[in-house]
Amino acid sequence: MTDAVTAGEAPNSAGSQPRRWLFVLAILTGSFLLFLVQPMVARMALPKLGGAPNVWNSAMLVYQALLLGGYAYAHFIGRLSLAKQGYVHLAVLALAALTLPLHLAEIAPAAPGWEALWVPWLFLLSVGPVFFAVSAQAPLVQRWFAAHPQAGNPYPLYAASNLGSFGGLIAYPLLAEPLLPLAQQGRLWAFGYLVLLGLVAALVWARRGVAAAAPAVRATEEAAPQERTGWRRIMLWLALSAVPSGLMLSTTTYLTTDIMAMPLLWVIPLGLYLLSFSIAFAEGRGLARLFVLAAPVVLLAGAAMAIYGSGRPGLSAAIASVVLLFVVATALHARLYESRPEPAQLTRFYLVMSLGGALGGLFTALIAPVTFDWTWEHPILMVAAAALLPLGAYRGFADRFVLPAFFVRWTLLLALIAALFAGLAFLKIGEEMGRPGWAIAIALLGLFAFALFVAIRRWSFVAGTATVLAALGGIMQFQVSASGDRSRSYFGVYSVIRQDDGTRQLMHGTTTHGIQLAGEDGQRSLAPSTYYGPTSGAGMALASVPELFGRDAHIGVLGLGVGTLACFRQPGQRWTLFEIDPAVVRYSRDGTFTYVEKCTPDADVRVGDARLEMAETPADSYDLLVLDAFSSDSIPLHLLTNEAMGHYRRALGERGILVVNITNRFLQLKPVLSALAKEQGMVALVRDDVPDWEAGLYSSTWVVMTADPAVLAHLADKGEWEELPVPDRAAWTDDYASILPHLIWENFL
Template sequence: MSAVATRRWLFVLTILVGSFLLFQIQPMVARMVLPKLGGAPAVWNSAMLVYQALLLGGYAYAHWLGRFALRRQAMIHVALFLVAALWLPIGIAQIAPPAAGQEVLWVPLLLLASIGPVFFVVSAQAPLMQRWFAADARAGDPYYLYAASNLGSFAGLISYPALVEPNLPLATQSWGWTGGYAALLLLVAASGWARWSAHPEAMDSDVKQPAEPAPTSRRMLHWLFIAAVPSGLMLSTTTHLTTDIVAMPLLWVLPLGLYLLSFVIAFSTMDRATQVVTTIAPTMLLMVGALALLSSAGGTMMVALASLAMLFVVATALHGYLYHLRPAPRHLTLFYLVMSAGGVLGGLFAALVAPLLFDWVYEHPLLIVAAALLLPLPALFPWNEWIKASPQQTRRLVLLLVILAAFACWNMVQRWSGAFDTDTALWGLTIVAVGLLVSAWRWAYVSTLLLLMIGVGGWDTVKVSVDGTRVRSYFGVYSVTDDAYRMQRRLAHGTTLHGLQSTEPGKEREPTTYYGHQSGVGLALDKAEALAGPDASVGIVGLGAGTLSCYRRPGQSWTFYEIDPVMADIARDPQKFTFLSNCARDTPIVIGDARLQIAKGPAAQFDILVIDAFSSDAIPLHLLTEEAIGVYARALKPDGYLLIHISNRFFGLEPVLAAEAKARGWSAAIRIDPTPDPEGEFGDLTGSSWVALTATPQRLEQLTGGTKARNLSAEDGTWVPLAARKGFTRWTDDYASTLPVLIWKNVIGSYE
């Protein structure tokens, strides 16, 4: 029967549009609520839970609706679409702000009130359309339509940061999504009508089909765990890459995109491709999974790409296995309901439970081991058949091979120095060879994988946890270590240096890294008394190890703003860093998102306000918009100074601040320091870029002593004009995109 007769194209289009809209609304609403809620990861974890809960609810609703005849299903679903349209266009609900300590409950309430009904009804259409499609006995297998669903999701995910956000303000995005919703409503109604009018005898085919046994509880648990592992692995891969491999902009899009593509392949008619991926999955898991416990990775894009390849291969193999275990179409909505619950389970573990349980990203190796326990494991080398070994002989030989792998692991641990040398590489290859030889015996394969993880840096990672020198929060993994050779104490955020203090006697108060006396902020704070008098009021956004606190002078009033309470605890602890305890013990530290906290404070309170939230490769956009700068301007005295740190490998933020200064009529300059010789006089310092903004040219000249041409090399005290970009659009809460300021040559160079 032709696709035209069964209206296959209509159902495919309906599913594509619905899934596309789902993955457009998520980042769009995230952008909308950013100024209201701040950029705390806890907020986004709560948002993710809302999305997953609504998706699970939509799948449960689709399953419940299946008990009715299709005509009634169509009427109920279209009516629900019309009711949900009352929440359009998409916007943020106006509800009272939360009381202290109630944010955890308030954030889900805000999101549910803002988009709950429309997200719920759109999330239900994918399984429901597949059920309607299968109601016509001539239509064929409906499961491949799930591939279309994930293709639409992938298109929505990629198109938002690439096309929608850079070109459309949020208000236009909201009305565009409303138009898409109207189109989806028409498509859903047309899909219902296609089954209603074309073949009325098929309308009740669900009810008239011979009874088929329902899936057992054991089978549903199998579905649940197979779905949970790729979902959790997708999130843990993102955390692992951004924490310990390389911090690159937009990196979070890649794991999610590959996760969605794995469904496209596994649930399509590309059986041969799924078989090939399933065959290579054990080898890929063994070779790349070996790096899962490594906490001192080299930060190369080659390792990042290998991790992404492993995620894609493992997710495709597991989803292919899930497709193989699918029930008859009669139980289709139950199957998708359990799959959705598995996705929620994996996401909960990786995003919320693991950060509370572990001091490092241990969820990543645990999920890799879970994948090894669930993957179909083919006998890659059936050597026992080649040598005609008996079952008892085979068991003994497999045990001997695992013992050989354990011996190789012991040798790797003894020799491991943070990187591979010839000996550790040979012992590692030995374990890989054993893993390939025992792939048909799951216990032996999983044991070999664990031994390889421990040998490749895993032992050192576990030892740091035992030593108690590492701590984890929702904001990342922090380690405090001593470098006896350089006489330094270092604070690492993953593998990124986040703070440094000299342990050489007499130098404990010397500013380090981005904050030396020749940096832009150092020059400003050293002149604070000359610029604002002996009672200068200073605000610092971003505490770190507390390095800047030693610029404080008697009589000055300082306030720190820090989003992570764990970071505040580290900076306050004199057993770790003594900047605060030595220089600013009584300085208040305000915990929370800086923009929100400063907005709550009094106006005209600071002579100097330092914004130090841009030294990592992730940019909190809501701290650089017109509205955010307005918050800072309100907090500054009329002749105050705003200092913003914009050192960044991947983003050139000068045009953003140049456009803002021009719009406000402010004067602005940038101080660009070169990276000092790490072995030279300034071995504790790091190159940095600081922008100074103030109301008048005269006040700016009091700080800079006058600016010089940008083509001059950096000298002590040299400030140069900001580089404006013609046609650059000022960032606002309604419109901001990082793509125009992305330094593509550095992104490409990070692959080398």
């Protein structure tokens, strides 16, 4: 088969109409299924490895690699006749259908430190065949559509493809997850896959009379001139694809670190990323041009708010990051669309695009976590975006004023210097005055003016973006990195804050995970602090252990932190400490924090997922378990399902106590624990502790659960406890859980 037919050749009567509606329907269906399955399989995987944000980023890397494979397959079978392409693709879809319904592959648990490779392998084995088959839909369907001489421009079908993808993403957290258990989700997805198979068969039938691909001419008058695609153009396609892809994942990390690794938050950046393609590749160019015009100002202002908000969780910084991603991705994809080739090279174009997306994902999901000690990939990608954004409108406006080149150059240099000092001064004002509203308003106006000015030249815009990022937080973050008091693992970024008096604080993202106060003679105090004071639920429960279980009780702590709870140990007790992240364990072993070293030197410290460890623990092993496993400020959802609770109860003795820390800014978890207690046949109480802040103690909320009412009555006699609310919803399970009813919306403001 050749890739072109003569312009005057007409197909036979069987294929006399382009049938655009059928191709749009098929491409929408395939894309909807493709992006519905992404959060679905990631949700299935949570019980395997918890809720770290990188689980989703690792999943996205696999999806991008499979998408690249699908686009490569679509490109290479393009050498066949249309009929053979159709038959081959139908066979591939049918073979992939043999792996349905969707389920997680049975593989050995991840060894500590190897999660970054284990998670992609799990996703590849679980969803690889069907994702690969469906991912080839977009380029293949567009190529088949373009094969008809009357078809017209095929590229807007890519906008329809991404609209379907966006719909699939939004449908999962808003409809599928809240309404359907995972098993039923998988069955419905399999049904949709069979519908897609039928649509592809209809497409093959619709093009049975078309002998070859579309003529190698421009699809519209706006298309790029017909020319040989050189390596410079291919490198541009790669860059314009890689930067938005990387930004999407780095924005995802920011959003999910301090709230929860949940599909509702996973899909926001990815959904906007896909929507950007729909605008950038639309046949009407008006909206895309507006995004291109706004992008330089949005990039500079959004970058400033994001870097300034790092370490200070809040809605404004989150919104700024999301808006930046959407506008900048649309502008970069619009430039990508303007550089597109003629339809004869369509599958090659999409193959390079997919490779660029995979490279951006590789940088953010794999390279950055092992290379950087902080999320440096986010500002790096912002500067890269500044180097690629279309700036023609601003340069053209400036060039209307005939000014000497040296004058323009020196004026821009002075503006950059002024911006650096202004940013540093603003940062100092924020530290001393608590970010006054008037200062923020003035700063934003200044940023808008600065962006409009420096955008007249590429070098000054890139330098201006880097300057703003450096002044409003980049220099400060570099100083922390240079001090050696920060580390990064698959599970997050940890910072140790050392005060002059010897007090040390561990931050995970923006959440305090423990403080060790200064003691006498330069020694660090072993007194409890933060959420673990004597009047906290955990403190009161641990103090009651000798009376309830004797001197030789066995205590288990799920989630180490800085080890504060270790100093509640009493003589004769056996302690076992569980921690998923080896980086956290090192802080207690290298002397950074001394609670474990001084109070439980003989404790058994086990590195691994607490739930998996509990599943392997013999029955009746513990008298008391403390569940305090957090990922920044988010609760790993897989630790609060009925199946997980069953593991904890089995590991406890008949009178054993489970103590759960549910302190959280964004989720009201009391109803969740109430439902779990009822399902497990346990009784429960909750304690809201408001201690003395000046003593280094924080407010906390703890729940105690036990199967023995007498044990609960003993605890109730020791302090003020309350009954949990009557559950109004079913308990969370591995198959069904939704946090939407439990969000504390006012705390997002």
